Amino acid sequence: MxxxxxxxxxxxxxxxxxxxxxxxxxxxxxxxxxxxxxxxxxxxxxxxxxxxxxxxxxxxxxxxxxxxxxxxxxxxxxxxxxxxxxxxxxxxxxxxxxxxxxxxxxxxxxxxxxxxxxxxxxxxxxxxxxxxxxxxxxxxxxxxxxxxxxxxxxxxxxxxxxxxxxxxxxxxxxxxxxxxxxxxxxxxxxxxxxxxxxxxxxxxxxxxxxxxxxxxxxxxSDGGEPCDTGLLGVCAQGVTQCAAGGVVCAPLVPAGAEVCDGIDNDCDGLVDQGDLCQQGYVCDKGTCVQACGTGEFVCFDGKVCDANGFCVEPSCANVNCPAGEVCTAGTCKAPCDGVVCPHPTVCRVGVCVDPCANVMCEDGQVCDGGVCKSSCACAPCATGLACETQGGLCMEEACLTVTCQPGTHCVAGTCIDSCDGAVCPTGQICEQGACVEDPSAGVGGAGGNSTGSGIGVGGSSQSNGGAGGVGGDGGTSSGGNGSAGEESGCGCRAAGAQEAAGLGSVGLLALGLLGLRRRPRRRTTNPTTPTL
Known part of the structure; x- marks a missing residue:
């Protein structure tokens, strides 16, 4: 596309x-x-x-x-x-x-x-x-x-x-x-x-x-449109970027190491392949699970044996999710469902990230929500916004002369806590405007997802999968967490029969991208913000 x-x-x-x-x-x-x-x-x-x-x-x-x-x-x-x-x-x-x-x-x-x-x-x-x-x-x-x-x-x-x-x-x-x-x-x-x-x-x-x-x-100038990179997995969904030779389609999420989460993380067309779980567990439907036993105790912790011979949550025993989603409490969810990242981060594959952290723009361009665009000195700002010439980005006129402390951002001329209204991925809390690991939350084995609205951070291999897509939270016109790849949806594409099944959540990503116009910001990275 x-x-x-x-x-x-x-x-x-x-x-x-x-x-x-x-x-x-x-x-x-x-x-x-x-x-x-x-x-x-x-x-x-x-x-x-x-x-x-x-x-x-x-x-x-x-x-x-x-x-x-x-x-x-x-x-x-x-x-x-x-x-x-x-x-x-x-x-x-x-x-x-x-x-x-x-x-x-x-x-x-x-x-x-x-x-x-x-x-x-x-x-x-x-x-x-x-x-x-x-x-x-x-x-x-x-x-x-x-x-x-x-x-x-x-x-x-x-x-x-x-x-x-x-x-x-x-x-x-x-x-x-x-x-x-x-x-x-x-x-x-x-x-x-x-x-x-x-x-x-x-x-x-x-x-x-x-x-x-x-x-x-x-x-x-009008980068930030959803596009198809032609790649597989999490690399499939892209955003248009400006380059000297024209317009290119850059992946929203780069290829990474494969983990057990129901997503093709390494973009090779295969989902959850390889030995991804701790000893005694296997990856099934995006979650690390144990094989069913024999005799009186087939499964433990209230789990039941499904048709594939794995111990799973009873509500997920007969649920088959499309590619890019996992079963949570009987419902198929994508990695960012329910996640509301603090400004200016966005949710991508279940993690709140700074969309400009790894973006290098050409001369005369600035990063705006993960997209390289011409400086506002050469491009008109939208109605209600004004050009902040030093940073080259458009923002609310009332915020042009306002300097906010770390962990806060300007809305209508006032600095507000970036954690207000934030819902971090499961296992994380919002501190100083960033989602960080919750020290009171348990951290379990590799690959599993914790029960909750977002994917777990090293979730227990015995816990159930969480939610969401390559999406993000909303925000106001002055400081919301808008960025390329917002809203729920996995932003991934797997090969084979599962590929078509997973396109529903991918479509949500495209819809989220179309609602991208939020208050831009300077390219700064919070050191506590995870990046992809």
Missing amino acids: TRNLAFVPVLGASLVLATLVTAQPASALVTQPNGVVMPVDSNNGETQLYTLFANRGEAIDYQQDGTTSPSTFSPLCEFRATFVLKQSSSTLGVGWYNADPAATMPPALADIHVIVPANAPVNTVITAADIRNSPAYAGGEIGFALVGGQTHYSEPKWNPICTGCNPPGPWITAVIYHSVVTPNAYYLAFEDGNVGNTPNSFNNDGDYNDYVYFFEGLTC
Whole structure:
């Protein structure tokens, strides 16, 4: 599965691309509503796109690599766009407009502000300052339009509709290409001829070489979307991360040593394989159990002998859980069910961890809830948040000047105890804003889980399995424990027949990821916080 992402600038570079592109690079064809694939070679003696790309050292397939996104941008840093090719006798200009996601009509001509006038020569340069300094700039994303004839927009939805096509749809008058030579750069290529409402009314030669611009300084901003890494086990569920070459899908949980917990911890497609329990016990359904005896005392401690010949809790004797879950009191649960981690930690595979502890971001990026994003100096903050320029993260405006002591965090301008409302995994208590081992709780043999809402910490091999998923607790917009991989769900995928059965809890993880927008924070690690 791939996810769609928005794009933004890095420091010192600059457009925020706000439309969607695939999280994993893939070739695509631009197809008009009449079914014709474009661009095409016009064979008319003009410089074609493939010639332009070859002359610039770009290994770009002018058809396979064309797309229609990103189509809107944010000029918040030193964005640079160069007019690189014009193969048209028309004298049109290029303007920008404030993009409004809620708009139902295309921008009026009066709202399109010409930045490159008609007859401007090739090599004309647009900078972000040219737009930012305009009193008409509303501070958000912008789109571009070819003006002076029939207006053609970078956003396909505003172009004329082919009502006679089946199905009806807007004509595509601009094609986008990702540069393979310059990091974080894109080409925007326009056609300038009129289009109409019938299938044969695309009055252009389809080579898209009329007006071509090269945008530099772009990187993704809307990371944090759930994605499929293509790996197995706990490594399967990922989160989109920004990198110089584009968007990558990074595992939420790295591979680790296999333990008896009903989860494929080492990501090899096998669950609970190997000798995982103490002597005299075997791993069955995510719990270390003893084999049934013979004679009068078949099982001890109130357990009963199940169909597999193991001593288990009576309520779990006939329960078969999907991959990534274990039976607790007769109910199948995932490792993070019921766990509410203290801010800023999140629950992953039954452990409260700092999502940014092991994340290394590129220059111009900051870690926000485990996801590398552009600094807020180059990306707009959501409504109600303000940019804390030193750390590069958005936060409540009321918290910008507030400094909290360890174990507390700011909400609405006030420092509150991070342990308030926290429910740590079984065998742990919350102290100084972190879940730590409860000294009064018993610590048993390897692999087992203690009875409770979360998985046990070295739980007794005779105790029953606990709960939960690669999820986390909620929080307020200013300081909740939001992060990639929240809510319940195991975040794992096993091979074979159990794989399909375990997808229910994996789906919950994806839902949790979609609710990721919480107050970001600086990248700090509490030394008492366990990390994965």
